Amino acid sequence: MIVASITAQQATDATAFEISDLLETGHVVYFPQCPFPLPDEEDQRFLRDDLASGLRLKNISYHPEADSVRGLDSDGEDKDRAYRILTDHRRSVERFLNRTIPSLTDGWVMGTSSFRPVEEKGRDLKPHASNELIHFDAGAYGATNGDRILRFFVNLNPTMDRVWTSKGDFPLVYGKYGEQAGIRKRDPGPRYLEKGPLDHARTGLLRLIAMMGLPMATVLDSSPYDRIMRKFHNFMKDTPAFQQDPEDFEEMRFRPFSAWMVLTDMVSHAAISGQHALVTTGLIPLENCHHPEMAPVNILKNG
Ligand SMILES: [Fe+2]
Numbered sequence: 001m002i003v004a005s006i007t008a009q010q011a012t013d014a015t016a017f018e019i020s021d022l023l024e025t026g027h028v029v030y031f032p033q034c035p036f037p038l039p040d041e042e043d044q045r046f047l048r049d050d051l052a053s054g055l056r057l058k059n060i061s062y063h064p065e066a067d068s069v070r071g072l073d074s075d076g077e078d079k080d081r082a083y084r085i086l087t088d089h090r091r092s093v094e095r096f097l098n099r100t101i102p103s104l105t106d107g108w109v110m111g112t113s114s115f116r117p118v119e120e121k122g123r124d125l126k127p128h129a130s131n132e133l134i135h136f137d138a139g140a141y142g143a144t145n146g147d148r149i150l151r152f153f154v155n156l157n158p159t160m161d162r163v164w165t166s167k168g169d170f171p172l173v174y175g176k177y178g179e180q181a182g183i184r185k186r187d188p189g190p191r192y193l194e195k196g197p198l199d200h201a202r203t204g205l206l207r208l209i210a211m212m213g214l215p216m217a218t219v220l221d222s223s224p225y226d227r228i229m230r231k232f233h234n235f236m237k238d239t240p241a242f243q244q245d246p247e248d249f250e251e252m253r254f255r256p257f258s259a260w261m262v263l264t265d266m267v268s269h270a271a272i273s274g275q276h277a278l279v280t281t282g283l284i285p286l287e288n289c290h291h292p293e294m295a296p297v298n299i300l301k302n303g
Contacts, residue, residue: 002166002267003028003252003260008035011100017290020101023150024291026169026266028252034154034259036092043085044156047115048276054078059279061114062086065215071114086113086278093152093280097261104150104284111141111281115156121273131271133237134167136296137264138229140283142221143203144265146193146297148284152261153254153277161253162274168248170266170296174232177242181235183228188303193224225297229265236268265296 004027011019011031022029038044051060051072060071060082069083090113097105120131127133140149155162167173178184185192195203202221209217236242254260254274262269263284289295 002026002168002250003030005030005032007031008033011035011096014100017103020104020290023101023104023261023263024266024289024294026171026263026294028164028166028260028262028267030252030254030258030260032255032258034257036096038154038156038257039085039089043081044158046081047085047117047156051078051082051115052117055117058118059114059116060086061112062090063112063216064110065210065218082115086115089113089154089278090280097150097152097282103290104148104288105282106288107285108150108288109283111283113278113280116277116279117275119273119275120162120271127237128234130237133243134165134268134270135233135236136170136173136229136266136268138233139222139226140281142206142218143223143226144229144283145195145223146225146286146295148263148286148289148295149265150261150282150284151264152259152280152282154259154279155254155256155274155277157274157276158256160274161255162277163272164252164254165270165272166250166252167242167245167268168250169268171294171299172248173236173268174296174299177235177239178232180239181232183232183235183300185300185303188301192301193228193297195223199223225300228300229296266294 004022006029008031019029054073055071056073057071060069062069062083069079069086072079072082094110137149206217206221286295286297292298
């Protein structure tokens with residue numbers, strides 16, 4: 001079973017690595033009731049009902065590097081209110097994670113906090129952008145270089161479950177499909193997946209541009225590891241035989257006002273239905289991992 005269901009009390013009582021080990025070994029840690037207070041009813045109604053008309057992007061996102069909210073048509077009251085709700089929620093997530101998985105969040109980088117207002121089912125997006133196809137996440141705001149992608153979700157829909165599917169964790173899917181996807185390297189040398197001169201030059205240039213006032217430039221960064229994960233991500237979404245193979249298939253239902261967290265580079269996933277979710281993303285340093293041998297970058301290095 002991929003889902004490990006725990007209560008807020010169990011999270012409080014957990015021993016040092018109990019919850020982080022669940023994440024690192026490929027579980028979705030599920031809280032049937034979100035373990036901290038959610039935006040109040042009025043703010044939730046505002047997110048669900050009032051923001052839809054002013055949508056410019058598929059998500060409304062707080063971007064920490066710019067300290068601003070993107071995704072809405074106009075500036076003004078709605079944007080200020082979305083900013084307040086998203087940053088309040090983000091602080092709640094941060095406090096909870098620092099308390100619950102401190103070994104992982106030590107020195108982590110928090111990325112965006114978003115509200116996803118669109119129904120996932122039948123969005124008719126291009127395959128590589130489709131959430132309805134099972135995949136591992138590849139890259140988060142540029143290059144991860146092997147660091148881990150942690151996402152914390154809340155279902156803010158008062159009546160409908162959010163539904164995910166999965167076909168297992170990275171070691172399992174890589175073991176079965178790595179060869180076919182062309183990402184398995186026979187005899188990887190000791191320097192396999194290290195950045196080359198071009199990668200270093202790109203990273204340096206993008207950092208410079210970011211320092212000069214365009215912080216979003218770093219999303220263009222890349223690394224050998226991130227390119228391989230992107231290739232696997234695309235293979236999975238482009239391969240109907242993989243998507244349709246019933247082996248290892250699991251469906252997960254996340255009920256209204258529940259929360260769940262997962263390393264999305266570790267657990268394959270698709271969101272097949274559901275509307276109105278809060279999603280907070282963080283980048284966990286690889287060296288924080290208690291089970292580094294389970295990290296995709298080290299599995300790839302082993303060939
Ligand atoms: Fe994803």
